[in-house]
Amino acid sequence: MTADPFQQRVIACIKRIPKGKVATYGLIAAMAGNPRSARQVVRALHSSSAKEGLPWQRVVNAKGQVSLPAGSGLEEQTALLKAEGVTFDRGGRIDLGTYLWGGSKK
DNA sequence: AACCTGACTTCGG
């Protein structure tokens, strides 16, 4: 297992995402200390989502959409977010201006 | 050790 503080940071940040809000990979990466490692956020998520029970469904890309391919849990993810009060527009996009987590609890 | 892939981001047209 990795002892990278970055990964630990990512996990911690995701755990802090409030309900009804979403965060982008880049935002998390920046909070974790590496704004260029958005991809690694993804990896950290994959590495510990199930293990840490992280709300990976609240993590979306910069476009405000869920990047998961349909059939891999996308339907579940969107359903969960909707249940939390997040609304999706016609294209399955989230209104980042309203639901993007500010990360003020840094 | 080298190459390839990836739940991304940002810029330009």
Next chain:
DNA sequence: TCCGAAGCCAGGT
């Protein structure tokens, strides 16, 4: 607003 190309970083093969 949408599409395409380039850049970055780490893990897997």
